[in-house]
Amino acid sequence: MKLIEKTGVIASIVLISGLLINGMPEKKETARAGVKKEFPFPDKIDFAGEFAPLHIADVRERLDRELLTNANLHATTQLIIKRANRVFPVMEPILKKYNVPDDFKYLAVIESGLVNAVSPAGARGIWQFMPETGKERGLEVNDIVDERYHLQKSTEAACKYLLDAKAKFGSWTLAAASYNGGFGGVNKQITFQGVNDYYDLLLTEETSRYVFRILALKEIMKNPALYNFELAQGELYSVIPxxxxxxxxxxxxxxxxxxxxxxxxxxxxxxxxxxxxxxxxxxxxxxxxxxxxxxxx
Known part of the structure; x- marks a missing residue:
């Protein structure tokens, strides 16, 4: 046993020496080849024409967090980009019809990943409506028909909600935040904190990250190659007639x-x-x- 142990030690020393002499340059080259380029940070960014104040430290850091997170969720973000080629052409004319900014299609992205998702709370569809909210916005919701899963009708329902939210809060950014935090939740914090800008409000963790997630996905999806997402047109999911x-x-x-x-x-x-x-x-x-x-x- 001792002889075997000694022999093993000697062999290990010889192996390590060989690696040190011959192997290190190759290892360094491999490491160099695997280095990813830095993701760019935008000089400016807006949601629906309302610019984020990137000169404020916490605003800049919160956007950076979401950019890094979503740029590194490679499979998830790649699938979203592929699906968008099929889903966005349905959404865009409806948003335009209701005079809702085109950027709200990215709200649907972070709500569901552009699939008919089901949340633990019971929200459903690409726009993630709860049953009562869906009914309030004109959707039929029952055991036979659930129009929360109807892309065109649920997009129209989302537009109606967002127009009411814009009228209430005065900005599209706060309208987007209220889609997550609710009319009452956002209004309560505006009243308590005495400010009416999303970027000045201290909100719940989820609502605090919400608009930054939208901004991050917008930035990545509009500039995919900058974030290492290079997809040929043929790789995107096409509209089926x-x-x-x-x-x-x-x-x-x-x-x-x-x-x-x-x-x-x-x-x-x-x-x-x-x-x-x-x-x-x-x-x-x-x-x-x-x-x-x-x-x-």
Missing amino acids: TKSVDVTASIPDLAVYAKEQGINYKILKIHNPWLRDRKLNVAPGKTYVMEIPTKGY
């Missing part, structure tokens, strides 16, 4: 209906995620619109 089909009568079996439309149940649900059951009940005088893909399935 569909035809709209009016439904004015109840459908007892959506799987059968899907086959009648030349697709299957899975494809029907992917393109109409607001359908929450295996059937669709249609009240007299009511019309639903199904999106049926014409290719890509």
Whole structure:
């Protein structure tokens, strides 16, 4: 045992010596090759035309945190960039129709990653509406139909909320913050603290980071190559063409209906995620619109 131990020690010394003599330059070269370039910090940045005061130390540091975090969440951010190519073309004309700044599409990004997410609290869809808030903004929410999952209608509902928030708080930045912190929560802090600028308010951790996350994703998604996200156009998720089909009568079996439309149940649900059951009940005088893909399935 002792002889084996001594032999092992000698062998280790020889190996280490060899590495020191011959291996170090190669190791240094490898380390040099693996160094990532520094992520740029913007000279100025705005949300909906309202500039963040980057000369204030904590504001600068909070933005830096979110830029570094999201630039290093490589797979997550890359997927978001890919999805945006499909989702943003639906959102953008609706935002424009309601005169809501285009930057609010990045609010949807941080809410859900541009998928129909479900939060522990029960918020659902790309815009993450709670059931009652969705109903207040005109969405149908029940066990059969849940329009929080309807991209066009939920985007319209978000626009209605944001317009009311802008009217109440006077700035788009605070309107965005209230989407997370609520009308009451943000207004309470404005009243208590005696300031009405998001960047001057001390808010909860989540709401305090909220607008900075929006700013960070906006910056990265508008300048992906600067943050090491270089995707060819062919790598982005494309818009799948569909035809709209009016439904004015109840459908007892959506799987059968899907086959009648030349697709299957899975494809029907992917393109109409607001359908929450295996059937669709249609009240007299009511019309639903199904999106049926014409290719890509």
